[in-house]
Amino acid sequence: MLEKQESQYEKVILIGLITKDQDEAKSAEYLDELAFLAFTAGGEVLRRFTQKLEVPNPKTFIGTGKMEEVKAYIDDHDISTAIFDDELSPAQQKNIEKILQVKIIDRTNLILDIFAQRASTSYARTQVELAQYEYLLPRLAGMWTHLERQRGGIGMRGPGETEIETDRRIVRDRIALLKKKIKSIDRQMWVQRSNRGALVRVALVGYTNVGKSTLMNVISKSEVFAENKLFATLDTTVRKVVIGNLPFLLSDTVGFIRKLPTQLVESFKSTLDEVREADLLLHVVDIAHPSFEDHVNSVNQILDEIGSKDKPTLMVFNKIDAYRPEPWDPEDLTMQKTSQHYSIEEWKNTWMARTNGDALFISALEKDNLAEFRKIVYDKVREIHITRFPYNNFLYPEEFYE
Numbered sequence: 001m002l003e004k005q006e007s008q009y010e011k012v013i014l015i016g017l018i019t020k021d022q023d024e025a026k027s028a029e030y031l032d033e034l035a036f037l038a039f040t041a042g043g044e045v046l047r048r049f050t051q052k053l054e055v056p057n058p059k060t061f062i063g064t065g066k067m068e069e070v071k072a073y074i075d076d077h078d079i080s081t082a083i084f085d086d087e088l089s090p091a092q093q094k095n096i097e098k099i100l101q102v103k104i105i106d107r108t109n110l111i112l113d114i115f116a117q118r119a120s121t122s123y124a125r126t127q128v129e130l131a132q133y134e135y136l137l138p139r140l141a142g143m144w145t146h147l148e149r150q151r152g153g154i155g156m157r158g159p160g161e162t163e164i165e166t167d168r169r170i171v172r173d174r175i176a177l178l179k180k181k182i183k184s185i186d187r188q189m190w191v192q193r194s195n196r197g198a199l200v201r202v203a204l205v206g207y208t209n210v211g212k213s214t215l216m217n218v219i220s221k222s223e224v225f226a227e228n229k230l231f232a233t234l235d236t237t238v239r240k241v242v243i244g245n246l247p248f249l250l251s252d253t254v255g256f257i258r259k260l261p262t263q264l265v266e267s268f269k270s271t272l273d274e275v276r277e278a279d280l281l282l283h284v285v286d287i288a289h290p291s292f293e294d295h296v297n298s299v300n301q302i303l304d305e306i307g308s309k310d311k312p313t314l315m316v317f318n319k320i321d322a323y324r325p326e327p328w329d330p331e332d333l334t335m336q337k338t339s340q341h342y343s344i345e346e347w348k349n350t351w352m353a354r355t356n357g358d359a360l361f362i363s364a365l366e367k368d369n370l371a372e373f374r375k376i377v378y379d380k381v382r383e384i385h386i387t388r389f390p391y392n393n394f395l396y397p398e399e400f401y402e
Contacts, residue, residue, distance in 0.1 A: 009044035011078060015062060015070065016085035018052045027085075029291055033258070034085050034107060036209075041114050046077060060099065061092050071100055081105055086259070090139045108135060108261040115264065123185050130178040131263035137171055189273070199240070200248040200384045202377070203278035205303065207295035208255025210286040211318040213237075215364040216252040219374075238274070243378045246385065251278070258298045265305065272306050279384045281313040282377070287352075287361070288322035314358045314380060316373070320347065321363040344369050 014034050018027045027050055035045045051066045060067055061084060070082065081103045088096070088106040097104045105113070112132050119125040204212040220239035238251045251274045265272070275281065283299060285292050303309040347361035360376060362369045 009042055010080050011046055012038050012043040012081040012083055013070065013073065013079055014038065014045055014048045014083050014085065016048070016050050017056055017062070018050055019056075020054055024050075029294075030085050030258070034083060034110070037107070037110050037114065038083055041110055041117065043081065043083070046079065047073060049073075056086065056092075058089075059092065060095050061086070061088060067096075067099055074100055074102055083107075083110055087261075093139060107259055108263075111257065111261055111264070123182075123189075126178055126181055126185070127264075130175065130182060131261065133171055133175050133178065134263045135261065137168065137175070140168055140171065186273075198388060200280070200381045200388070201251070201274075201278045202241075202248055202280045202282060202381065203251045203253055203275050204282050204284055205253055205275055205299060206255060206284035207286065207292075207299055208257050210255070210284045210289075210295070211364045212252050212255065212284045215282075215284060215316070215318065215362075216250065218364050218367060218370065219377075220250055243374050243381070246378060246382055248381045248385075256299050256302045258294070260298075260302060265302070275303070275308050276306055278308075278311065280380055281308070281311050282316050283313050284316045284318050286319050287317040288319040292317075312380070312384075314360065314376065315352070317347070317352055317359060317361045318364055320361050320368060321366045344372075 014031050016027050016031045016034070018024050022030070031048050031050070035048075038045050049062075049066065049070055051062050053063065057063055062070070073079065074082070079102060082096070082100055082105070084096075084104070084106045086106065087108040088104070093104050093106070112128065112135055115128045116125075116132065119128045204216060206212050216237065216239070220241045238249055241248055241250045253272070253274055281303075283296070285296055289295065300309060303311075344361060352359055352361075358376070358380075360369070360373050362373050364370075
């Protein structure tokens with residue numbers, strides 16, 4: 001896939017808040033993620049704006065003085081889009097747009113836009129379109145007049161590109177039609193899942209861009225699309241995998257993210273059914289990301305929302321090859337000594353291995369420690385298989401693993 005030329009990127013700015021619930025460090029971290037989202041969608045971030053407020057301004061999200069500063073920068077640098085780190089209310093979006101006179105996108109709309117880019121199958125496109133319409137419905141009054149002025153680019157893909165949906169009734173009818181279509185496809189997918197037989201089902205779950213698709217390719221020896229961008233995978237991919245002589249089904253699911261729009265959780269319900277119906281979850285974590293603990297918590301929260309938090313789970317800490325510890329100062333006796341790359345044994349002595357039950361440390365890209373990964377997954381799947389087929393154990397004796 002060719003990289004876009006710099007001239008093709010939209011010039012965007014990011015706007016976030018430092019509040020009583022979100023300190024400066026957390027705000028900076030969220031804006032880092034927002035910048036990656038903007039890049040994935042096709043934006044070039046020229047500047048970030050932050051403001052300290054107890055709570056967001058109910059009318060304009062940020063204060064009057066900061067808004068004037070943002071407006072001056074937009075006018076001086078020919079900015080086309082302002083992206084806000086939190087979901088804006090319809091009133092906020094309309095008010096901000098009147099002041100800044102540019103395209104206004106919030107985090108939810110940005111994520112929906114990336115999903116619209118990434119949707120490659122009819123089912124994924126239908127799910128994304130439903131989520132977009134449900135997001136746009138309460139914003140129709142302000143959105144459509146804006147779309148008459150400026151079309152295309154980030155946040156404008158999908159339903160916003162046609163004029164026929166300018167009427168609320170038509171949009172509601174479209175939502176009803178999409179829900180009916182999804183319900184029909186859901187029934188077909190349920191039949192497909194039920195026809196897979198009694199094979200043990202294993203699902204890869206995790207934050208977006210943690211390496212699930214790369215791991216899927218390594219384990220199943222398939223060519224699932226993998227890219228160093230957010231939400232590279234939208235459609236669930238299911239492959240039959242054999243470790244030793246023990247077959248099972250492995251599914252690669254859509255990545256999760258903090259502040260995942262509720263519209264997407266609902267419209268991607270059937271996709272998430274692969275997680276709900278799995279016998280074993282492989283929770284993949286990017287150990288090299290400085291906020292991987294928050295990522296784990298976000299994934300667990302979504303798993304809880306879809307009723308899958310208590311499923312048997314194996315924590316898979318990926319990207320150990322990319323981990324970079326803080327520089328060690330031998331003069332500082334309070335600092336723990338580390339190496340550039342921990343050995344597997346050293347990883348096993350870390351708190352991650354102790355506090356998350358079953359944990360593995362691998363690099364899917366570099367194929368580090370995959371032999372142990374296969375052995376433990378084999379043991380877990382075999383344990384489930386024996387429970388399901390207690391009289392067929394002789395078919396899969398443990399010594400056949402090698």
